[in-house]
Amino acid sequence: MGDTDDIAIVRLDPDDAPHGLVLSTEAHWNQNEADWRFFLTRGSVFGMRVKGGQLVATAALLPYSAGNAWISMVLVTESWRRRGLATKLVDACLDDAAREDLTCWLDATPAGAGVYGPLGFTPTLELRRLRLENSRLPVAHAAASLATGDLARLTARDIDAMGFDRGTLLAEFAGRPGSGLLSNGDAIALVRDGRTARHIGPLFANGADRALALVDAIVQSGTGPLLIDAVHTQAAFVEGLTASGWTIERPFQRMRFGRATAKPAELPFAVAGPEFG
Numbered sequence: 001m002g003d004t005d006d007i008a009i010v011r012l013d014p015d016d017a018p019h020g021l022v023l024s025t026e027a028h029w030n031q032n033e034a035d036w037r038f039f040l041t042r043g044s045v046f047g048m049r050v051k052g053g054q055l056v057a058t059a060a061l062l063p064y065s066a067g068n069a070w071i072s073m074v075l076v077t078e079s080w081r082r083r084g085l086a087t088k089l090v091d092a093c094l095d096d097a098a099r100e101d102l103t104c105w106l107d108a109t110p111a112g113a114g115v116y117g118p119l120g121f122t123p124t125l126e127l128r129r130l131r132l133e134n135s136r137l138p139v140a141h142a143a144a145s146l147a148t149g150d151l152a153r154l155t156a157r158d159i160d161a162m163g164f165d166r167g168t169l170l171a172e173f174a175g176r177p178g179s180g181l182l183s184n185g186d187a188i189a190l191v192r193d194g195r196t197a198r199h200i201g202p203l204f205a206n207g208a209d210r211a212l213a214l215v216d217a218i219v220q221s222g223t224g225p226l227l228i229d230a231v232h233t234q235a236a237f238v239e240g241l242t243a244s245g246w247t248i249e250r251p252f253q254r255m256r257f258g259r260a261t262a263k264p265a266e267l268p269f270a271v272a273g274p275e276f277g
């Protein structure tokens with residue numbers, strides 16, 4: 001290890017996707033190379049490389065719309081932690097955001113919240129990441145039949161929930177090989193592949209029972225581990241998931257830097273993922 005003052009912050013490009021993936025894999029995160037490519041083509045990703053070229057730290061700023069952006073992929077390889085690298089990289093994201101007058105949001109791990117609080121981020125809602133190791137578990141009630149959901153309907157509900165438009169992101173997710181846009185009645189969700197587990201979200205429904213029925217149907221429709229990032233205050237939904245065999249893996253704290261924007265008209269049951277909001 002050397003002095004951190006010698007390490008310049010550089011902007012990464014799409015060729016860095018495999019190197020970013022090494023860092024997120026080290027942290028046991030679920031992002032795959034397609035996720036990194038999205039950040040590297042649609043956002044600004046800052047990184048730090050040590051002598052020899054190894055990428056040891058990253059942070060990404062992903063602009064959305066209506067003056068909002070998401071910060072994520074804040075990762076520092078273990079041997080370089082607690083030396084201020086994450087703080088410097090998040091600062092670089094905030095400088096970029098300030099030039100565009102963007103309000104920044106993020107979903108923090110407990111360790112990340114320790115970095116963002118001192119920088120001026122304030123907490124908003126809480127999430128719980130839940131995991132189901134094996135789908136096709138027996139469920140209490142028959143799985144509802146699944147239909148292909150309508151992207152325009154999902155996007156409209158997402159705008160209500162976020163207060164801004166993320167249509168480009170949702171269309172990219174829905175278009176990936178292996179993704180599904182699924183609905184039963186008023187409930188609708190995106191399901192996409194991750195590095196180690198398929199991810200359900202965002203998920204919208206008119207009630208917790210409708211949201212749980214959709215999750216059950218998704219569970220019954222495939223195999224392998226599943227992840228869902230549930231909104232903590234959707235208590236009946238979180239309780240229903242844990243009663244059906246899902247386990248809470250970790251909390252995330254949503255935080256905001258900058259002025260409050262439009263108040264959301266709808267609370268989702270599950271979000272697109274902490275890295276995307």
Ligand SMILES: CC(C)(COP(=O)(O)OP(=O)(O)OC[C@H]1O[C@@H](n2cnc3c(N)ncnc32)[C@H](O)[C@@H]1OP(=O)(O)O)[C@@H](O)C(=O)NCCC(=O)NCCS
Nearest residue numbers: 074075076081082083084085086087108109111112114115
């Ligand atoms: C969280 C992470 C990015 C921090 O990187 P870092 O370069 O070590 O962070 P910094 O050195 O800039 O830390 C600045 C301050 O944040 C706080 N902090 C950093 N890591 C922390 C931890 N693990 N637990 C609690 N607080 C922490 C401390 O107050 C620290 O100041 P100090 O070292 O003077 O006490 C790094 O541990 C990591 O990659 N973890 C795994 C992935 C992850 O959780 N990323 C955050 C996603 S939101």
